[in-house]
Amino acid sequence: MGDGCTGAGDGTGARQFPEGFAWGAATSAYQVEGGWTEGGKGRSIWDFFAHTAGKVAGGGNGDMADDQYHRVGEDVRLMADMGLRHYRLSIAWTRVQPTGTGPANPEGVAFYNRVIDALIAEGIEPLVTLYHWDLPLALQVERNGWLGGDAVIDAYVEYARLCFTHFGDRVKRWITFNEPWCVAVLGFGTGEHAPGRSRDPGREPYLAAHHILLAHARAVRLYRRDFKPFQEGSIGITFNSDWREPLPDADPRRYMRNCEAAERTRQFFLAWFADPVYLGDYPELMRVRLGDRLPSFGAGEAALLRGSADFFGLNHYTTTYVSVDDTNSVGWFCDQGSQWSNDPNWAVTDMGWAIVPWGLRKMVGWIQKRYRPPGGIIVTENGCACKEQDAAVAKCDKLRVEYLRGYISELHKAIAEDGVDCRGYFVWSLLDNFEWAFGYTKRFGIHWVNFDTLERVPKESSKWFAKVVATNGVPADE
Numbered sequence: 001m002g003d004g005c006t007g008a009g010d011g012t013g014a015r016q017f018p019e020g021f022a023w024g025a026a027t028s029a030y031q032v033e034g035g036w037t038e039g040g041k042g043r044s045i046w047d048f049f050a051h052t053a054g055k056v057a058g059g060g061n062g063d064m065a066d067d068q069y070h071r072v073g074e075d076v077r078l079m080a081d082m083g084l085r086h087y088r089l090s091i092a093w094t095r096v097q098p099t100g101t102g103p104a105n106p107e108g109v110a111f112y113n114r115v116i117d118a119l120i121a122e123g124i125e126p127l128v129t130l131y132h133w134d135l136p137l138a139l140q141v142e143r144n145g146w147l148g149g150d151a152v153i154d155a156y157v158e159y160a161r162l163c164f165t166h167f168g169d170r171v172k173r174w175i176t177f178n179e180p181w182c183v184a185v186l187g188f189g190t191g192e193h194a195p196g197r198s199r200d201p202g203r204e205p206y207l208a209a210h211h212i213l214l215a216h217a218r219a220v221r222l223y224r225r226d227f228k229p230f231q232e233g234s235i236g237i238t239f240n241s242d243w244r245e246p247l248p249d250a251d252p253r254r255y256m257r258n259c260e261a262a263e264r265t266r267q268f269f270l271a272w273f274a275d276p277v278y279l280g281d282y283p284e285l286m287r288v289r290l291g292d293r294l295p296s297f298g299a300g301e302a303a304l305l306r307g308s309a310d311f312f313g314l315n316h317y318t319t320t321y322v323s324v325d326d327t328n329s330v331g332w333f334c335d336q337g338s339q340w341s342n343d344p345n346w347a348v349t350d351m352g353w354a355i356v357p358w359g360l361r362k363m364v365g366w367i368q369k370r371y372r373p374p375g376g377i378i379v380t381e382n383g384c385a386c387k388e389q390d391a392a393v394a395k396c397d398k399l400r401v402e403y404l405r406g407y408i409s410e411l412h413k414a415i416a417e418d419g420v421d422c423r424g425y426f427v428w429s430l431l432d433n434f435e436w437a438f439g440y441t442k443r444f445g446i447h448w449v450n451f452d453t454l455e456r457v458p459k460e461s462s463k464w465f466a467k468v469v470a471t472n473g474v475p476a477d478e
């Protein structure tokens, strides 16, 4: 490699992926853009939250982040150098509509036009998320955010319309929402994420989630009716889900109960959102356990939701064991009646998340079986945080290479041996960036970012991943 790092494989592509498989890298607006007051951008709930003392580790915020607002040309270059053909980014609602309603802000539209055009000029297809958590602050204050029902749903659909109108001639794959679980549970249950609410964790997460699902369905209807016929793109949604494995137990009866608990947590984590989108309603076991704390869909809403995704976006990072637990006090964690744990033999990332590559294979298998999603599954995020105190360490990020090799290899087995229809994989993340409540203390990038100078440096993982892209397969082990 010429930089003191060896062992990136010979790139022979021993395990080939299906032709046309989409390899990419992902980011989100608040985590990389910076330029928080530039170009007429309004404030988002994350601007406000991160500026509130005590919410983010080290007092970090996204004011500058990776400064992609001014360095998008450089970042497109990084991707082009890797041979990447796909980039997942998100649009900051507050650039397009500074207060969440009203006409499009021309400077915001011009910025994303520049981004999209720069990508396309390099042959990189943009996969665009409309909502990656940065709700306009005005909608939080004036319409009660995601608890606000139609008032916020209507605003979201109008925002989506502006994005389809301005960018849909070139953007052919849309994601309505990133990880509604995080928005609902971390934003309204634990309060670790904006808007930082935790006062009614047994109800608010379910209500916020409900409104997000309805907003998704309405945006999809709008796209399919008014834009898809001539723009000919597709639209889906991205869910996050870890794999839940029953905790082994020598007592068969206890093991059975752990199996039930594991399935229950899969449903509370993923089917909570994916069942409405694919099947038109919440999972029955959630309805039974939650009673009137879980809102219900009217017949028209259910019909609107059912089949409202052209592909299944999955963000997957880790696996936990599950055992039965009735001691949690209140909220979503208690409602699912389970306890999570790690096998002490599992290596963990800098997030403390266990590295369990086979969990991805089981996860996509479960999705395939339950939903048979038309348009297939796209892994829209997978990756790991590593401790990297300086660029020299980061350049030899062998743990990340091992993580990616493991997960991508298991994904290959899912496709080749289990018949899972998976059509793309996006590594999180293109760059080290603002990791939400962890600020700049966690590095997920395949490129190192010096947060003082904003210099980008390719890590070993970027070179390794470039080989995956070039060969459409996993380089043979060295």
Ligand code: PNW
Residues within 6 Å of the ligand: 028, 031, 178, 179, 182, 240, 315, 381, 428, 435, 436, 444
């Ligand atoms: C995802 N959890 O967030 C997001 O889509 C990214 O913006 C983020 O940077 C990435 O994963 C890494 O964290 C998650 O607590 C945040 O289970 C928290 C959880 C899962 C995903």
